[in-house]
Amino acid sequence: MSVVRFAARISGSLSRWGPIVFLIILLAVLWEGLSWILSDVARVPLAQSKLPYVHEVMKTFVVYWPVLIKEASATSVTVAEGFSLGTVTGVLLALLMSLSRTVERILMPYATASQMIPILGLAPIIYGIVHDENLARVLIAAYVTFFPVALNTLRGLTGTPPQAVELMKTLAASTWQIYWKVRLPAALPALAGGLKIAAPLSVTGAILVELMGAQHGIGVLLLRNLYYGPSHAYMFWSTLITGAVLGLAGYALVQAVERMFIPWQPEFRKRGGEMP
Amino acid sequence: MSTSIHPEPEILVDQVSMRFESHGQSVTALESVSFAVAPGEFISLLGPSGCGKTTLLRLIADLLEPTGGRILISGTNPKEARLRRRYGIVFQQPVLYDWRTVRKNVELPLELLGTGRSERSRKAVELLALVGLERFADRYPWELSGGMQQRVAIARALALDPPILLMDEPFAALDEFTRERLQDELLQIWARTRKTVIFVTHSIPEAVYLSDRIIVLSPHPGRLNTIAEVPLPRPRSPQIREDPRFHQLVADIRRRFHHSVHDSA
Numbered sequence: 001m002s003v004v005r006f007a008a009r010i011s012g013s014l015s016r017w018g019p020i021v022f023l024i025i026l027l028a029v030l031w032e033g034l035s036w037i038l039s040d041v042a043r044v045p046l047a048q049s050k051l052p053y054v055h056e057v058m059k060t061f062v063v064y065w066p067v068l069i070k071e072a073s074a075t076s077v078t079v080a081e082g083f084s085l086g087t088v089t090g091v092l093l094a095l096l097m098s099l100s101r102t103v104e105r106i107l108m109p110y111a112t113a114s115q116m117i118p119i120l121g122l123a124p125i126i127y128g129i130v131h132d133e134n135l136a137r138v139l140i141a142a143y144v145t146f147f148p149v150a151l152n153t154l155r156g157l158t159g160t161p162p163q164a165v166e167l168m169k170t171l172a173a174s175t176w177q178i179y180w181k182v183r184l185p186a187a188l189p190a191l192a193g194g195l196k197i198a199a200p201l202s203v204t205g206a207i208l209v210e211l212m213g214a215q216h217g218i219g220v221l222l223l224r225n226l227y228y229g230p231s232h233a234y235m236f237w238s239t240l241i242t243g244a245v246l247g248l249a250g251y252a253l254v255q256a257v258e259r260m261f262i263p264w265q266p267e268f269r270k271r272g273g274e275m276p
Numbered sequence: 277m278s279t280s281i282h283p284e285p286e287i288l289v290d291q292v293s294m295r296f297e298s299h300g301q302s303v304t305a306l307e308s309v310s311f312a313v314a315p316g317e318f319i320s321l322l323g324p325s326g327c328g329k330t331t332l333l334r335l336i337a338d339l340l341e342p343t344g345g346r347i348l349i350s351g352t353n354p355k356e357a358r359l360r361r362r363y364g365i366v367f368q369q370p371v372l373y374d375w376r377t378v379r380k381n382v383e384l385p386l387e388l389l390g391t392g393r394s395e396r397s398r399k400a401v402e403l404l405a406l407v408g409l410e411r412f413a414d415r416y417p418w419e420l421s422g423g424m425q426q427r428v429a430i431a432r433a434l435a436l437d438p439p440i441l442l443m444d445e446p447f448a449a450l451d452e453f454t455r456e457r458l459q460d461e462l463l464q465i466w467a468r469t470r471k472t473v474i475f476v477t478h479s480i481p482e483a484v485y486l487s488d489r490i491i492v493l494s495p496h497p498g499r500l501n502t503i504a505e506v507p508l509p510r511p512r513s514p515q516i517r518e519d520p521r522f523h524q525l526v527a528d529i530r531r532r533f534h535h536s537v538h539d540s541a
């Protein structure tokens with residue numbers, strides 16, 4: 001019995017993770033092959049800066065992981081702060097806009113216009129104003145977070161099925177009760193959607209600010225390795241990958257939290273949940 | 277015996293009209309409808325779709341305001357009655373909240389009232405037993421069949437023990453077998469709780485089986501066609517569905533109804 005169940009679990013996780021692992025290995029092999037062709041066959045100048053050997057990049061991970069971890073955590077702490085600030089701002093904005101059409105009409109154009117400003121231009125401005133690299137990073141991460149969060153949450157709040165709200169009316173519920181017990185829970189899946197868009201964005205936003213002359217963080221490491229040129233190509237790439245992993249981790253974290261707190265969504269339900 | 281003329285009606289619908297204005301067009305959903313419902317009476321609103329049954333129920337529930345006439349519920353206006361939680365309502369869709377378990381859905385009205393946790397839970401379990409779902413208290417709505425979901429909605433409507441129960445085609449989406457079983461359950465609940473029920477349906481046998489009186493509406497615009505008495509004995513059991521008197525009543529209403537449609541056509 002238990003052997004069968006064990007085998008079933010193995011085959012279950014194999015069918016789930018198998019394709020992903022296979023794809024990663026395939027990509028690594030392709031990459032390694034292409035890199036070899038560029039460097040040793042075609043002899044392209046600076047080939048290792050363009051497409052480094054995977055094994056060399058991996059080697060820098062093994063040797064320099066303490067540095068990478070240190071800079072990555074510097075970045076992630078500020079990203080987490082900014083992401084939280086942006087989330088709170090976005091949810092509050094959505095609440096205000098859902099409560100009043102007028103507020104929505106006033107705020108929405110500014111919120112939308114704010115997203116037209118390139119972060120590349122905005123980052124030095126904010127840095128120039130606050131003169132604090134930490135605060136600037138927090139603000140930029142918050143800045144890229146609040147908009148998708150506000151937009152999605154607003155859609156969730158106003159898109160609550162009319163009957164769900166109507167039933168609360170028949171129970172003589174107050175506006176506050178309708179929000180707390182129906183509109184907000186109904187908007188949570190949309191809010192999670194916004195957070196999943198915002199998480200990787202806030203990482204790249206923070207890294208961008210770090211390029212503007214910060215002391216710590218993934219962005220600083222990137223710039224330094226770029227500055228040292230081809231000799232640091234492998235380190236540059238491993239830093240880049242670390243940055244990407246940070247963004248992915250943010251996304252995965254949001255998804256895990258979503259699974260924990262919004263488990264009633266159709267995609268999380270057990271298969272065959274319908275009963276006769 | 278139903279008491280159609282009662283000194284103090286529980287619900288009074290007096291010359292009620294409802295006109296909707298949308299996109300510059302105006303639709304008269306109800307025209308000058310009047311009737312009274314006695315306390316403890318089981319009344320059906322019967323008619324084809326589009327004749328204004330839902331509109332009438334929503335007017336009574338204070339989800340709409342009439343453009344003409346007035347409605348009195350236990351002597352007060354519908355808004356007052358709603359705020360005093362004089363009625364419980366069941367829609368055609370169960371309208372359960374996916375993030376709440378079955379028990380928590382039934383507890384919701386008590387929660388809004390500020391009832392304590394243990395009292396809430398005790399009451400919810402009692403109500404779930406009344407509709408035969410105590411075993412499913414900790415399931416989620418989406419784990420239940422349509423018929424079970426509708427029973428949860430009925431339990432929730434009864435949670436505050438309101439004197440009035442409003443139901444808008446609550447069994448229309450269910451299969452024949454489930455529907456008949458729920459009709460019997462509803463009659464049992466009604467016999468036990470003695471509520472005033474307004475039950476909207478487009479099924480003639482359903483209206484006859486359940487009601488003391490049937491308010492028959494005709495469409496375009498929604499108007500009162502007739503009020504039919506149902507002199508079948510109570511308590512009613514499924515055998516009554518086989519009774520010739522039952523079939524006669526169904527045939528009578530059907531005939532009256534077809535006449536009026538031909539007249540207006």
Ligand SMILES: Nc1ncnc2c1ncn2[C@@H]1O[C@H](COP(=O)(O)OP(=O)(O)O)[C@@H](O)[C@H]1O
Pocket residue numbers: 296297298303304305323324325326327328329330331332
């Ligand atoms: N909110 C609304 N706006 C405009 N027309 C409506 C609205 N609600 C109902 N109606 C119209 O009123 C009439 C009666 O509808 P309804 O009460 O839903 O009928 P029933 O429940 O008997 O099927 C229909 O013609 C419908 O189109």
Ligand SMILES: [Mg+2]
Pocket residue numbers: 329330331445
């Ligand atoms: Mg209807």
